[in-house]
Amino acid sequence: MAEHVIKLPDVGEGVAEAELVEWHVKVGDLVREDTMLAAVMTDKATVEIPSPVHGEITWLGGEIGDVIAVGSPLIRLKVEGEAEAQPEPQMETPHTPTPSPSPQGGGEPVAAPVEIAPVKAAQVKAAxxxxxxxxxxxxxxxxxxxxxxxxxxxxxxxxxxxxxxxxxxxxxxxxxxxxxxxxxxxxxxxxxxxxxxxxxxGPQIAPTPAPGLVRNTTVEDIKVVGLRRRIAEKMAVAKSRIPHITYVEEIDVTALEDLRAALNKQKRADQPKLTLLPFLMRAMVKAIADQPNVNAIFDDEAGVVHQYGGVHIGIATQTPSGLMVPVVHHAEARDIWDCAAEVSRLADAAKAGTATREELSGSTITITSLGAMGGVVTTPVINHPEVAIVGVNKIMVRPVWDGTQFIPRKMMNLSSSFDHRVVDGWDAAVFIQRVKTLLETPALIFVEG
CATH class of the missing domain: 4.10.320.10 (E3-binding domain)
Structure with a gap:
């Protein structure tokens, strides 16, 4: 038998270490060539490590959450040779203990626990x-x-x-x-x-327990690692340092939905399908021109508010790994179709884990939406160190009084949070009311000046 050591490869230019975020195998598993063994996360991306050989896992080089240097041993495998493979670390000992590190002779094994040096204690729980x-x-x-x-x-x-x-x-x-x-x-x-x-x-079936209710007393400890840990840290900072104020307003999007449907019917083949988000982005750009204080970053340690001319809108996106916020840079210079294309491209990159650091940073204000699951009202957490976040709730048909009768209208709430240290309640209301006017009269979105 031979041992093959897999070291953490160079996972990116300038990357000296990576966080271990997932094991796909455990000690004792048999793997084939190209079987995915582990996933590691850098500041830029999550990278999966495949096996270059067939073999049996004998050692894992860390636990989830550990930071491992590039070039350090990650996994050891036992590679099968011509001779019959030896068993896993011997679990039996001779009847009579001997000081020799390797028992000799053919004594009968008996029930006795032994320490298995190559295997961590957490991997071998009982003899x-x-x-x-x-x-x-x-x-x-x-x-x-x-x-x-x-x-x-x-x-x-x-x-x-x-x-x-x-x-x-x-x-x-x-x-x-x-x-x-x-x-x-x-x-x-x-x-x-x-x-x-x-x-x-054929397999033997174990006896079934007596009928009746069974109490499940299982407690699973899940270590918070990788992207989940980064999200937790950022949310903790946002809630502990930012005094949130949340403002909710009802929007009649009937006319906007009619316009969106009409534009989608006549769009070119190379144009993306329009959702509500591009219209909201353009409305925010126009509203920010009147309320520039909501398009800012607050350095509370230095006591300085950095107010931006360019509107860089973060789009909160749910991915298999957790919540990420890719950024549509310079939304003020994009039309409806360009905004839609960029949102679609960034969302696909975030979900595939290929978004770059530049695409995931630099936002000055954020939109968060749960789509059809958006609920009636939410209280979004500000993406620190920004000072505002606009939350989109789901569209529902509700009866609305028009002065003479109730008529069905497509209604949606915007639930938006602001940093009350920087944005007063009046300013927050003025900003959202301007967005409301633009969304309820969507032709105004396309009127310049």
Whole structure:
């Protein structure tokens, strides 16, 4: 047997280390070439590390959340040679202890825990109890009684049967849980004959518990790492340092939805489909021209408000990894179609994990929307160190009194939060009322001056 060491590769120019955010394998797993082993996160992206060889995982170089330097060992694998693979670190000891580090002779193994140096304590939670088939968390084959019939017996958590990598690979491909296969080899080792016998016999079904309600007392500890940790840190800073004021206004978007539908019907093939967001972005640009104090970043440590001329709108985007905020830079210089195309491109890049640092930074005001799940009212958290965020709630048809009768209208709430240290309640209301006017009379969005 040979050992193959996989080191953390160079995952980007100027990157000296990366945070380990996910393991796709565990000690004892058999992997093929190109199997994804782990994912690491840098300031720029999340990168997956594939296996260059076939083999069995014998060691993992860190825990989720650890920061690993480029070039440091990440994973060790046992690579199968011509000779039969040796079992995993021996789980049995001779009956009589000996000072020799390697027991000699053929003494019968007995139930006794031993320390396994290459494996971390967290990876080996309990020692085996006896020879024969190895125990596991569920009722499995536990030995042979009188007439040679195998029996079920529960056993400790974290243990696995002894089998060569070739046996494990065969079992994996056949969908067999080796913990259910009684081994007839030395010290309970599972052989190809044992696999054949198991396939011929079929899996044994453990006795079902008595009917009734079962209390689930499981408690799972989930370490906060990677993007989730960064989101948590940023939200904590925003809520602890910014005194939020939230202003909610009702918007009649019936005319806007009619215009949007008409534009989408006559759009060119190379133009993106228009959503509500591009219209809101253009309305915000016009409203910011009258209320420039909402388009700013507050350096509260220095006591300075940086008020920007360019409108750089962050678009809060839900991705498989968590919430990200790609930025549409210079929205003031884009028309409706250009805004729509840039939002679509950035959202795709964020969800695919390919967005660059520049595309994820530099926002001066943010839009957050949950689409059809937007709820009636929300209280968005400001994207620190900005001073304003505009939240889009879902569109609902509601009866509206027009002076003589109730008529159905498409209504939507805007729930917006402001940093009360920088933006007074009056200024926040003036800003949102201007946005309301533009969205309810969408032709004004296209009128210059």
């Amino acid at each position: 085996p109890q006896a020879t024969g088939a190895m125990p596991s968390p569920s009722p499995l084959w536990g030995g042979v009684r009188g007439g040679g019939q195998p029996t079920f017996a529960p056993s400790a958590e974290g243990e696995k049967p002894i089998a060569a990598p070739a046996i494990r690979l065969r079992a994996t491909e056949a969908g067999i849980d080796l913990r259910q296969v009684p081994g007839t080899g030395p010290a309970g080792r599972i052989t190809h004959e044992d696999i054949d016998a198991f396939l011929a016999r």
